Amino acid sequence: MSDDLLRDKVAIVGIGTSDFGAMYRDRDAKRSAYDLGQQAFAEALADSGLEKDSIDGLLCCRLPSYQHMADVLGIRRPRICNSYEGSGRMSGVSIQTAATAIATGMAETVACVYGNNGRSVSARYGGGEPESATAFYDTAYGMTSPGAYVAMMYQRYREMYNVPDDALAPLAIGNRHYAQLNDRAVMKAELTLDMYREARYIAEPLRLYDYCLINDGAVAIILTTVERARALNRPTVVISATAGAGDLSNLYTSDDLFVESCRRVGEEVYRKAGVGPSDIDCAQIYDNFTPTILFSLEGFGFCEQGTAWKWVGEGATQQGGVLPINTSGGHTSESYMQGWALHVEAVRQLRGEAGERQVPNCEVLQYICASPIVTSHILRRLD
Amino acid sequence: MTTDSYRSTLPAVDAKYWEGTDSGELRIQKCDSCSMWRFPPSGTCPRCLSADYSWQVSAGRGVLWSWIRMHQRYFAAFTDRIPYNVAIIKLDEGPRMISSIVTDNPQDLRCGSRVEVVFARKDGEFTLPEFRIVGPGTLP
Numbered sequence: 001m002s003d004d005l006l007r008d009k010v011a012i013v014g015i016g017t018s019d020f021g022a023m024y025r026d027r028d029a030k031r032s033a034y035d036l037g038q039q040a041f042a043e044a045l046a047d048s049g050l051e052k053d054s055i056d057g058l059l060c061c062r063l064p065s066y067q068h069m070a071d072v073l074g075i076r077r078p079r080i081c082n083s084y085e086g087s088g089r090m091s092g093v094s095i096q097t098a099a100t101a102i103a104t105g106m107a108e109t110v111a112c113v114y115g116n117n118g119r120s121v122s123a124r125y126g127g128g129e130p131e132s133a134t135a136f137y138d139t140a141y142g143m144t145s146p147g148a149y150v151a152m153m154y155q156r157y158r159e160m161y162n163v164p165d166d167a168l169a170p171l172a173i174g175n176r177h178y179a180q181l182n183d184r185a186v187m188k189a190e191l192t193l194d195m196y197r198e199a200r201y202i203a204e205p206l207r208l209y210d211y212c213l214i215n216d217g218a219v220a221i222i223l224t225t226v227e228r229a230r231a232l233n234r235p236t237v238v239i240s241a242t243a244g245a246g247d248l249s250n251l252y253t254s255d256d257l258f259v260e261s262c263r264r265v266g267e268e269v270y271r272k273a274g275v276g277p278s279d280i281d282c283a284q285i286y287d288n289f290t291p292t293i294l295f296s297l298e299g300f301g302f303c304e305q306g307t308a309w310k311w312v313g314e315g316a317t318q319q320g321g322v323l324p325i326n327t328s329g330g331h332t333s334e335s336y337m338q339g340w341a342l343h344v345e346a347v348r349q350l351r352g353e354a355g356e357r358q359v360p361n362c363e364v365l366q367y368i369c370a371s372p373i374v375t376s377h378i379l380r381r382l383d
Numbered sequence: 384m385t386t387d388s389y390r391s392t393l394p395a396v397d398a399k400y401w402e403g404t405d406s407g408e409l410r411i412q413k414c415d416s417c418s419m420w421r422f423p424p425s426g427t428c429p430r431c432l433s434a435d436y437s438w439q440v441s442a443g444r445g446v447l448w449s450w451i452r453m454h455q456r457y458f459a460a461f462t463d464r465i466p467y468n469v470a471i472i473k474l475d476e477g478p479r480m481i482s483s484i485v486t487d488n489p490q491d492l493r494c495g496s497r498v499e500v501v502f503a504r505k506d507g508e509f510t511l512p513e514f515r516i517v518g519p520g521t522l523p
Contacts, residue, residue, distance in 0.1 A: 127457030142461040156449040204452040
């Protein structure tokens with residue numbers, strides 16, 4: 001199978017999101033995830049300039065009923081249709097599915113819609129009913145929540161590489177800096193090192209500001225063929241390559257800190273796109289918890305293993321650094337949209353629409369999610 | 384949360400594990416075809432897919448792969464234990480398992496330490512295996 005089947009064939013033409021910050025400030029709201037999804041879709045459609053009837057694929061995420069979402073959106077006969085579970089790994093997977101469908105001609109214009117009313121329904125990430133029989137073997141010891149499983153990886157990482165306390169602080173502070181430049185971000189107050197240190201532990205060694213937010217919101221992304229995209233009055237943002245590799249065991253915790261799965265995805269995605277880490281102008285890195293960023297940077301070869309914490313501490317990933325990351329505030333400050341808002345920011349950066357957050361000359365951007373399904377895309381602006 | 388309420392949700396194959404812990408033994412499955420040990424319990428071997436296995440007594444020794452201290456209240460039944468440690472143990476036979484470390488020095492947990500199983504902890508009908516530190520180890 002030719003590696004060129006997908007390369008530069010699929011474009012992202014429409015992006016829409018909730019105003020995360022405005023929603024967060026309304027503490028008593030009780031929102032429907034489907035209503036949020038509809039609003040984000042409407043914004044993405046307007047952004048694309050396409051007619052709704054041109055949408056012939058619908059992929060939902062975290063919205064349990066694609067049927068209800070299709071009904072609400074008036075998309076009656078999608079050629080591909082599904083709903084993915086509400087986990088962070090699924091944003092990359094959804095985009096890959098949409099891109100694959102478009103590249104093979106199974107659909108032409110696919111809408112991906114993510115809706116999350118977690119705050120309205122007081123969602124908790126941990127402590128609920130065990131999701132499988134094997135989960136009971138963990139919960140019997142009070143072990144629960146993805147954050148705790150990532151904390152296990154980070155504790156091991158710290159001891160392997162003699163990482164000092166507060167090594168994650170620059171990541172939390174960096175996210176907050178960008179959130180302050182983002183009109184729609186949830187957390188806009190300054191975050192200092194003292195605030196980071198004094199915040200309580202959740203699953204030690206991880207503290208409050210290492211954790212993603214819980215908030216309501218929705219994101220919609222519309223993809224289509226590059227031919228159709230070129231006819232629109234927008235810079236054309238294409239997927240040059242995408243790849244995935246699971247790291248699937250009975251625990252979220254990866255015993256090699258996702259290194260092998262990241263290595264395989266990196267090898268494939270860089271080869272197919274014809275670039276390497278040094279060509280990446282900006283990266284959007286899934287950060288349900290701050291250590292995931294370190295594992296991503298090392299797994300994809302931006303840093304030698306055990307050194308990403310130093311690189312980050314030196315400012316490499318801050319605004320003005322060699323590799324700005326999470327330029328809309330990430331999951332710890334912009335919004336916890338399980339990877340979806342990172343995809344939106346990727347498109348804004350490549351279009352040159354990121355305002356004060358804009359990375360100069362942003363032409364090649366990488367999305368990375370290091371999790372039990374590692375995914376990565378290389379995105380580019382054509383011409 | 385009480386462990387009792389989940390007993391009825393566990394597949395039948397798991398019962399042998401809990402009979403073992405009640406008897407002070409860490410019994411886990413060993414594949415009859417390829418000799419791979421596995422945990423948690425399942426009906427087939429993840430390496431060769433054989434459905435033939437036997438329950439063997441693990442030596443109960445391994446390594447503290449990593450640990451955390453939980454400060455967040457996720458389970459009402461654990462409120463009084465906060466902060467409590469949780470460990471990932473890598474048994475010498477190969478499998479990983481979640482457990483906790485019994486120690487008088489909770490500040491002295493080190494990844495890579497050698498550990499040994501103990502069976503002092505009860506939770507309703509279940510005996511929960513835990514581990515104690517028996518020696519220093521090395522991190523790769």
